[in-house]
Amino acid sequence: GENVEQHPSTLSVQEGDSAVIKCTYSDSASNYFPWYKQELGKGPQLIIDIRSNVGEKKDQRIAVTLNKTAKHFSLHITETQPEDSAVYFCAASGPGAGSYQLTFGKGTKLSVIP
Amino acid sequence: GAGVSQSPRYKVAKRGQDVALRCDPISGHVSLFWYQQALGQGPEFLTYFQNEAQLDKSGLPSDRFFAERPEGSVSTLKIQRTQQEDSAVYLCASSRGAGGGYNEQFFGPGTRLTVL
Numbered sequence: 001g002e003n004v005e006q007h008p009s010t011l012s013v014q015e016g017d018s019a020v021i022k023c024t025y026s027d028s029a030s031n032y033f034p035w036y037k038q039e040l041g042k043g044p045q046l047i048i049d050i051r052s053n054v055g056e057k058k059d060q061r062i063a064v065t066l067n068k069t070a071k072h073f074s075l076h077i078t079e080t081q082p083e084d085s086a087v088y089f090c091a092a093s094g095p096g097a098g099s100y101q102l103t104f105g106k107g108t109k110l111s112v113i114p
Numbered sequence: 115g116a117g118v119s120q121s122p123r124y125k126v127a128k129r130g131q132d133v134a135l136r137c138d139p140i141s142g143h144v145s146l147f148w149y150q151q152a153l154g155q156g157p158e159f160l161t162y163f164q165n166e167a168q169l170d171k172s173g174l175p176s177d178r179f180f181a182e183r184p185e186g187s188v189s190t191l192k193i194q195r196t197q198q199e200d201s202a203v204y205l206c207a208s209s210r211g212a213g214g215g216y217n218e219q220f221f222g223p224g225t226r227l228t229v230l
Contacts, residue, residue: 006156034218041223043205043207043221046220100217102159105156106154106155106156107155
């Protein structure tokens with residue numbers, strides 16, 4: 001089955017700086033890569049996603065890049081703000097009958113220092 | 115607007131007790147998922163429903179775990195004879211469409227189960 005590795009596990013940045021979180025996946029057939037933000041005591045919330053037919057997607061301060069050859073995708077947050085502090089999860093899913101099944105990374109705890 | 119709700123939010127059980135966790139998905143959502151999230155880990159898939167049909171239960175860790183969605187809306191995850199290793203947050207998610215990774219999954223706040 002799919003295996004998703006995520007790093008770093010913790011990340012501290014100064015407010016206004018950029019943050020980058022990286023993930024690798026094992027199944028070359030995977031074609032959908034969402035990123036979720038989870039705040040304390042809440043469920044994960046989708047912040048951005050990318051499909052395998054594009055290499056980059058941007059939404060305001062958040063961007064995701066995908067390198068299918070290397071089986072690697074990254075989340076970039078620019079101009080970080082204290083409210084960006086949370087745990088971020090990458091995930092992957094593939095085509096076919098099991099395409100609904102998301103495999104998550106272990107998460108990155110992001111702390112933005114005011 | 116109404117999102118996915120779960121109850122109870124917290125549950126403490128003695129080892130060997132049975133528990134039932136409830137999920138109310140977003141109205142009209144066809145797909146419903148259960149995930150288990152251990153402390154400091156990402157969610158792990160347990161089971162998937164499309165309407166009332168349980169199409170995939172490959173992630174359920176043992177036959178002590180049972181899920182149902184009899185009328186295609188509310189779902190219940192039942193754990194029989196709870197063990198300490200069952201302690202985790204149980205997340206429910208729903209999505210509008212039927213299957214397919216492109217359908218955004220909306221998560222509830224989870225139920226934190228602690229087995230003593």
